Amino acid sequence: MEKNKQHLKNKLGLLGWLGGGRYGMERYAYALHRLTGLGLLTYFILHIFVTGTRIAGPQAWQQTMQSFSTPWFKFGEFLIFVCFAYHGLNGLRLGITELGLMLGKPARPIYPYRSSVLRQRPFFVVVMILVAAMIVIGGTDFYLLNR
Amino acid sequence: MRESTLWFWHLLAGAVILILLALHMTIMHLDDLMGLLGLSHGDPIDQKIVFARSQQVFFMITYILLLGAALYHGLYGLRTILFELTLSRTLERTVNIILTVSGLALFVYGAYAAAVIYLMKEVQP
Ligand code: HEM
Numbered sequence: 001m002e003k004n005k006q007h008l009k010n011k012l013g014l015l016g017w018l019g020g021g022r023y024g025m026e027r028y029a030y031a032l033h034r035l036t037g038l039g040l041l042t043y044f045i046l047h048i049f050v051t052g053t054r055i056a057g058p059q060a061w062q063q064t065m066q067s068f069s070t071p072w073f074k075f076g077e078f079l080i081f082v083c084f085a086y087h088g089l090n091g092l093r094l095g096i097t098e099l100g101l102m103l104g105k106p107a108r109p110i111y112p113y114r115s116s117v118l119r120q121r122p123f124f125v126v127v128m129i130l131v132a133a134m135i136v137i138g139g140t141d142f143y144l145l146n147r
Numbered sequence: 148m149r150e151s152t153l154w155f156w157h158l159l160a161g162a163v164i165l166i167l168l169a170l171h172m173t174i175m176h177l178d179d180l181m182g183l184l185g186l187s188h189g190d191p192i193d194q195k196i197v198f199a200r201s202q203q204v205f206f207m208i209t210y211i212l213l214l215g216a217a218l219y220h221g222l223y224g225l226r227t228i229l230f231e232l233t234l235s236r237t238l239e240r241t242v243n244i245i246l247t248v249s250g251l252a253l254f255v256y257g258a259y260a261a262a263v264i265y266l267m268k269e270v271q272p
Contacts, residue, residue, distance in 0.1 A: 034228065041221035048214070048253055052260040054201065057267075058194040065192050081176055088165050095158050138176060145179035
């Protein structure tokens with residue numbers, strides 16, 4: 001309790017969570033990672049119960065699926081796909097950099113300084129391009145190749 | 148358990164999810180593209196196909212693995228977010244208990260469903 005009292009309050013409120021301030025694009029990547037993580041978690045918990053209706057047999061399953069076959073649900077599923085593409089690939093980047101990889105060798109801080117954030121930036125850009133490519137591939141399947 | 152251990156499991160679970168969820172998404176949502184490559188036949192949520200899949204050992208096991216990994220990863224992530232609100236010790240403990248109990252309950256339910264459907268007699272392909 002005592003220890004916790006020393007923490008500063010989040011005076012900026014929602015902006016403190018979502019805003020990038022002077023931290024650059026990785027700070028927005030973090031906010032989006034958090035948002036997509038929570039989105040995936042919400043969907044996933046509902047998904048456990050929806051797919052659980054298979055316990056009641058094929059008919060029950062068919063009925064459940066029919067009630068979800070509207071354009072809005074389809075769009076929702078596409079959003080989940082987008083969340084997966086972003087959160088999964090960006091998560092891979094986070095895991096790799098948090099383990100100390102892709103940050104270059106440690107060196108003396110000589111002016112002009114290059115922070116770790118800058119050292120991983122090319123990697124970040126490549127990952128974002130891959131995310132965009134996956135979204136295009138997913139969008140093609142969801143909306144252009146309908147059987 | 149040490150915080151760094153819990154975090155490491157979160158990262159490891161993320162790696163497991165990345166592989167299994169990519170497979171899941173490919174089967175469920177990239178079915179048309181896979182069809183063009185001759186790797187998918189028919190609507191992946193059609194009941195016959197769904198049950199045929201659920202009754203293969205491979206899918207039964209990987210579904211349960213993905214269920215466990217995603218529950219741990221997602222709920223630990225939620226815990227991280229909640230703890231960043233600088234909760235009191237009591238609240239931190241309450242969050243731990245609620246997340247652990249609901250995570251275990253969801254795991255038992257999901258794993259039970261996967262096993263029951265795997266063993267279902269009347270829809271054997
Ligand atoms: C597709 C594979 C996935 C990978 C590679 C991945 C990776 C990660 C990583 C590296 C983090 C941040 C950990 C850190 O900063 O130390 C994270 C956070 C999180 N993930 Fe995932 N994840 C994946 C899928 C999922 C899924 C399916 C869910 C939902 C069930 C989820 C929910 C979350 C949540 C809620 C957070 C916390 C966000 C935060 O702290 O801001 N993730 N993930």
